[in-house]
């Protein structure tokens with residue numbers, strides 16, 4: 001394969017029985033055999049990367065990615081501790097994890113890398129990697145399942161990953177560690193008494209497997225919310241792994257599916273399913289959901305500003321402000337587009353670099369940019385831009401121990417004097433006009449970012 | 462043998478941020494303080510119990526989540542490194558704790574007799590959850606009293622708050638019985654927050670207190686309502702409203718610890734002492750003491 005891609009996908013169960021006690025129950029043994037068969041398929045595929053999306057690793061803040069190159073510890077299940085312990089020493093592709101993290105950020109997703117000695121790798125990931133990668137030859141990455149993430153975030157997470165697989169030319173296997181029906185017996189049972197908890201759970205599980213056997217992965221993705229309602233106990237995370245897996249497979253319905261085993265573990269529906277990208281069946285699908293590439297939902301509840309647009313996704317590169325004697329720099333002002341500080345103090349005076357309306361951190365332009373990334377003109381609000389410039393000036397001055405009331409002299413630059421002078425002047429009158437600095441307003445051809453106004457300020461301390 | 466007693470019961474929440482902010486030598490990350498309202502609350506709680514003598518601490522933590530019954534730590538000592546899976550940047554704590562296995566077994570046996578599904582946890586590789594450790598540390602940083610650690614059965618997830626309450630009231634009753642029969646003096650701790658809607662973003666400096674507040678007004682109102690009931694000795698109303706509170710405030714009472722605590726104290730009708738309230742990453746947390754020692758029957 002040129003350009004890299006997903007060479008196989010798997011659904012695998014999470015409970016430790018397949019590793020620690022396959023001999024105690026016929027079904028557990030069959031799941032173990034299926035796990036071993038899956039390991040062989042992976043070996044034969046010449047895969048060079050295993051990607052695990054684990055439902056037993058819930059996260060609250062962001063999606064998390066393991067980036068410890070060799071996490072080692074002993075895993076004991078919270079419920080099934082009497083089965084014993086699993087020692088793990090995993091081979092993680094930390095570089096891929098770091099790149100995936102960056103790609104997530106570039107697509108508006110919050111995510112972070114986790115690299116701490118002793119971090120408790122979740123049971124699903126430990127079981128899956130122990131059995132699918134027994135000699136640890138193939139490097140892996142593991143991503144958490146975010147408690148609050150819905151389909152669009154989960155899809156973007158997959159697309160970020162898939163894009164990276166393509167760019168880096170990897171032969172990757174996408175794996176979801178998950179149960180189908182997840183209701184377990186709430187009492188201790190003898191291994192020989194294990195079965196699917198209820199007939200309803202069993203029927204739904206078989207329906208899901210029928211779809212997967214027919215390669216209709218996207219259909220299962222679209223049924224996810226119904227499945228959650230029907231056969232999923234409200235544990236920590238909802239039934240979202242199929243969203244991820246489907247997006248990893250281009251939301252297709254014509255994969256080649258094979259159910260390697262379906263059995264109960266302590267009542268829960270557990271299956272090993274192989275999905276190969278080779279086309280089979282009709283594959284007609286009705287993709288009725290937003291096919292999102294970038295996440296733009298609201299996750300930022302700490303600030304009232306909108307969530308991060310992609311920093312410097314277009315336009316000039318952003319720089320960290322430079323440091324020199326008397327320089328004043330703040331995280332509450334937008335990053336410079338060159339090697340200069342936000343401001344510089346000399347004696348009782350403070351000189352500000354040209355200040356535009358871009359927002360700190362998000363780089364967003366209040367009132368909208370003046371043109372899109374292709375250069376097509378856009379309608380924008382000069383009043384909102386002017387106000388944002390003045391707010392940025394105030395923040396820089398406050399960082400310097402001064403204030404907007406100490407502004408002495410302003411040079412303003414407008415890219416369209418005819419269109420914008422009036423709006424700009426109105427905002428000025430309500431703000432700096434009341435402070436009373438001297439002012440010069442110039443029309444210029446362009447500014448380095450798609451903004452319409454910038455101000456150069458001198459103030460006293 | 463003298464009859465045992467519960468000398469005090471406390472609501473003692475466990476966000477790892479509190480340990481992080483304290484900078485104890487056991488924890489790897491270093492903080493510039495933060496969440497002082499709650500840390501001072503814990504200080505007042507410790508001060509309040511200074512003169513009270515007890516032999517063991519019984520904790521129910523929502524972060525040892527078991528779906529198959531209720532479990533009890535069943536070995537004498539546990540030591541390892543606990544890394545919080547959600548906030549690993551804040552909590553990497555080297556713990557060394559002793560367990561009162563005898564008392565644990567007594568509660569276990571009573572619960573078993575009462576028909577609850579129970580199990581002793583005797584795998585030496587088991588890692589104690591960060592909720593237990595945080596509450597344990599904040600309540601008594603000396604770690605010089607043996608603990609009984611009870612898992613949080615997720616019956617709320619499987620059935621409903623009502624079923625969870627029935628089970629936890631029963632577990633509380635047998636916990637109390639076992640303690641009385643043990644001849645020991647015990648403090649019981651419920652390790653849970655109140656309203657439990659988190660922020661989904663973390664500020665650049667986690668302990669930046671300018672970013673800390675409750676996630677919504679509705680959460681605040683619920684927390685204050687529950688606190689008023691505690692302060693005015695109306696715990697039966699808490700039990701009665703638990704289904705609504707748990708659902709609407711997404712409260713961490715879903716883990717059963719709070720109901721269990723109130724049951725061990727026979728649903729107190731005397732005022733509790735509020736030692737502190739504050740938010741942690743948007744969730745509401747109260748540190749509350751029921752000073753049973755002040756209300757002994759003559």
Ligand SMILES: [Fe+2]
Nearest residue numbers: 523524592713
């Ligand atoms: Fe918690």
